[in-house]
Amino acid sequence: MASSEVFVLSRPHGTVRGEGVVRSFTDVDEASAALRAGEVGALTGAIPFDLRDPAALVAPVRLRTGEAPLPGTGPLSRRAVSTVSHPARDEHRERIAHAVKRIVAGDVGKVVLARSVDLVLDEQIRPAEFLDALAGGNADHNAFAVDLGAATGSGSWLLGASPEALLRKSGSTVTCHPYAGSAPRSADPVVDRATAAELAASTKDLAEHAFVVDHLRERLGHLCDDVDAPSTPQLESTGEMWHLATPIRATLRDPATTALDLALLLGPTPAVCGTPSDVAAQIIRDVEGDRGFYAGAVGWCDAAGDGEWMVAIRCAELAADGRSLRTWAGGGIVEHSDPQAELDETQFKLRTVFNALGTPLADIVN
Template sequence: GEDVGWKGVVTVRVDKREDGREVEARVRKEIQGLEALINKSNHPKSNRDVRRRDPVTPQDTEEESKNSERRYESWINLISKAIQYMNLGNMSKVVLARCVPYTPPGAINVSSTLSSLSASFPECCTFFIKLPRRPAFLGATPERLIRLRGTRMETEALAGTIGRGRNADEDMENGAKLLASLKDRKEHQLVVDEIRGLLAPISRNLNIPPVPSVRKLKNVFHLETNIEAELRDDAELFDLVEKLHPTPALGGTPRDVALKWMAKNEGWERGWYAAPIGWSDREGNGEFVVAIRSALISEQDSKVWLFSGCGIVPGSNPESEWEETNVKLRAMLEALRADSEA
């Protein structure tokens, strides 16, 4: 490649009482620091370069690398913009998501992909939606929106995330780190408070644990608060779905402000992603989940769109949020690749 010339100037404040050898030693130390900075900047594969990559886009050609780089820069700018807006006091949280195209190496077998997801995430709800002449929509979501049996209702706050460790010790450390994270606890509490405010007026009894627990999935840990309510007799399932969705775990808070900001700035139409999906019987019982950790798959022309999101609060770090979405993307990607290798 082309050599890049660097010219640096080191400035050292000198006290007239200092010995000349002491001054020389300080100058050499400053020069060494400058040289280290230059070497790091010239390194072709720094850690920052690796972080910029997403797990979906191949890196085999210069154009593919540029596509990944553009997605990274766009995401960092979006998160930074959201944080700036929140720092003005306009909203407390917004949930932003990525839609990443993926071209599989071979034909797609949706049935095999679903089997892989179900085996990898048995504690999640694996779902599949297919309409005539439309792409298939599928995923494995950990998040229940509502379960209703008569007047007994269950829901949950699921917000705050950290990746699993590489071994048992790191796993335990990451779980403890998540529980101790002020940023993640605040993000989680926003969801709990919103659900409490929505359910309290229509509940006879409302049970919300004072502190969250840690939910363990194959790829991540989440903060989770299970919420139970005994509702008044006039509460109906679809009214409750409309009231709860989207919680701050999916939209943000204040809800209207966050959704408006998201629609204006996110840059793509979510469609079914993060929508409520579920069932109801003739007695009004039913269960709905939210369609996250998902993908849209066109078997006919072998095209895939992967979805992944995360909650943004004023204390968020854009690069950390980028990596969180990558961890979530990899789960669906592994299911698709297992399908192609089967």
């Protein structure tokens, strides 16, 4: 990653890089208007989970695309000298149990609750080497890096290896690939296959996934014709998790609709928020506080309105000192959720960042 780069997104179909800064935006509506008016030629960056919070979007000097993903590297070799979980595991279980009660009472259909972990490392890491380690940690070489400081002045970076595409737009074609419903991978192939089969048949996970697909169908229907979403999800895997996923394809009525417009319309989905979205989002804010960019979106949009936005999960915010970072993991809570199983799921999801750092998961985050 060159020193001038403020954005990198690696995907199986290629890598997009943003170099330099022409203009920065913390207001998503202002950024969208500038793109539509032709005042900027492209936008890259991050959208927060709650759109009332500041964004981190920039118009780069140059947007470069390549046909290959990042090759990636092996894990780094960092040790955590301090690790603090928010909340502690007992409190997270209590939050989940309370959420289930609200679901049973009919207050909300699903809510996604997350926990975060703050780490201080023994040595600094550079965003470029962290990005490469994240890209090397999954078979699809998914990875992203966003210089938050380029827009906010914070000096921090958001880096991750999200497997979930919120949307991709090319001309009038829009594709989405939502993930919801998951189970941990196993090193034992027999156990791993059994886990995958159990997930594919899980009433709880299929219901959780259906919330997300229904949301995307409904939102896309406002702007698109021919919204095609299979009735049965498929199994997808990362290094740490099995997921239920559904490929969705739609045709825009107005090709001038931009990828950024779509990202603002579609996110946050029930995969990271819940349903009804307004009720779930308020529960999340009351319980977790400000999520910042976690579970928001990271991506890019060019002058033609084409682009791609990923759900900002399996990620970490690296502070300007290069040693302090925060990472997150969450899970969708529905009526039949088990608090201990949901806690365990966050533990497995945290492995994406911890594995890239080469840092063992400490007991404090169990």
